[in-house]
Amino acid sequence: MQYMKIPRWKRAEFEEIEYEPKSIRELLKEMKNISELIVDLAYSAILFNNTDIAEEVKYLEVRMDKLNYEIRISAMLASRTVEDAEKMAGILQIAQASDTISNAAGDIVKLLSYKITHPILPHLIKESDEIIRKITMDRASSAAGKTISELKIASKTGVRILAIRRNKRWIYGPKGNVRLAKGDTLVCIGPDEGIRELTKLLKGDIGVLE
Amino acid sequence: MQYMKIPRWKRAEFEEIEYEPKSIRELLKEMKNISELIVDLAYSAILFNNTDIAEEVKYLEVRMDKLNYEIRISAMLASRTVEDAEKMAGILQIAQASDTISNAAGDIVKLLSYKITHPILPHLIKESDEIIRKITMDRASSAAGKTISELKIASKTGVRILAIRRNKRWIYGPKGNVRLAKGDTLVCIGPDEGIRELTKLLKGDIGVLE
Structure with a gap:
């Protein structure tokens, strides 16, 4: 467990x-x-x-x-x-x-x-279903201090940020003008590939979204 | 009531x-x-x-x-x-x-x-909150028989279709390839203005979304 x-x-x-x-x-x-x-x-x-x-x-x-x-x-x-x-x-x-x-x-x-895994559960996932992931922003990420709009997260990756956890405070459904900070944890929904791109950005592996 | x-x-x-x-x-x-x-x-x-x-x-x-x-x-x-x-x-x-x-x-x-209306309730609505509306498609609408993608609903109005009720069947989170039919009831979320544009289309008041 x-x-x-x-x-x-x-x-x-x-x-x-x-x-x-x-x-x-x-x-x-x-x-x-x-x-x-x-x-x-x-x-x-x-x-x-x-x-x-x-x-x-x-x-x-x-x-x-x-x-x-x-x-x-x-x-x-x-x-x-x-x-x-x-x-x-x-x-x-x-x-x-x-x-x-x-x-x-x-x-x-x-x-x-x-630990009950039922064979039916995976079948509930639609082919089109987007995945939800939690990504914590690394200290090294260039995204720190930038707004969601500036980073073009939605248009570049197709990922929507459902919520941001900042220390013990939550920001639900953040708008484009919200500025990301080091240590933020983002709960995101989107296509697998877009989530992977965003993870690279937030972990500091890439400088900008392509 | x-x-x-x-x-x-x-x-x-x-x-x-x-x-x-x-x-x-x-x-x-x-x-x-x-x-x-x-x-x-x-x-x-x-x-x-x-x-x-x-x-x-x-x-x-x-x-x-x-x-x-x-x-x-x-x-x-x-x-x-x-x-x-x-x-x-x-x-x-x-x-x-x-x-x-x-x-x-x-x-x-x-x-x-x-009929309890509490003065607090309207304050819960964020300025950015989108409205949810139910729109039933008129027989005269040119949208009948067209797919959601063809109509460019999302890009032209900013409105997302949450569900479609067709007779007694529901289609939840319809994708772009879903074809609208006469009598469909659409449950939509989006900005006020976009909802109004879409209503005009579905009621047959306009032929295409501008």
């Missing part, structure tokens, strides 16, 4: 999180972002037998638990009247559904640690 | 489904596709107060229930040995998680019928 040995997601349950969103709006926005991302990641992990991506799912699942707890506290503190409380109940229903989605995604990747 | 009056998703619970996938593989593939699509649709419905998209979520949720039932039956019939059964248990875990995801998406859109 390779990814069970990496205890980062487990540590995260007890650690303080560096970036604390302040408002209910911020909390709910991140919960929405996580639930849209985590389902794709979970299926990708199980279909491609990718423990790296499964680890991110676990991490995001724990983060979602925390957010759901925090939003409940914030909602209760913010409710002064019956009207407030009724509106907050709606927000908490969305939050709970988001948490349920992330737990279900966690259930999917749990199968990886059972 | 406008969308509650439209009983199509409710009817679907009792109706026979025209397209019946045959194998466990087909069943699971569709469950994967639905769970990847339904989360985006649910959030879009609640954020943009869109009962049209909420209706599709309801429809897909009912479809998912059916698929989860069918896959259980198929898995039991296919299990002759303990090894078979153990592998099938893994498949059913993925299926159950997919069903849970679609139910959670259903819980999100249920809020629309409660």
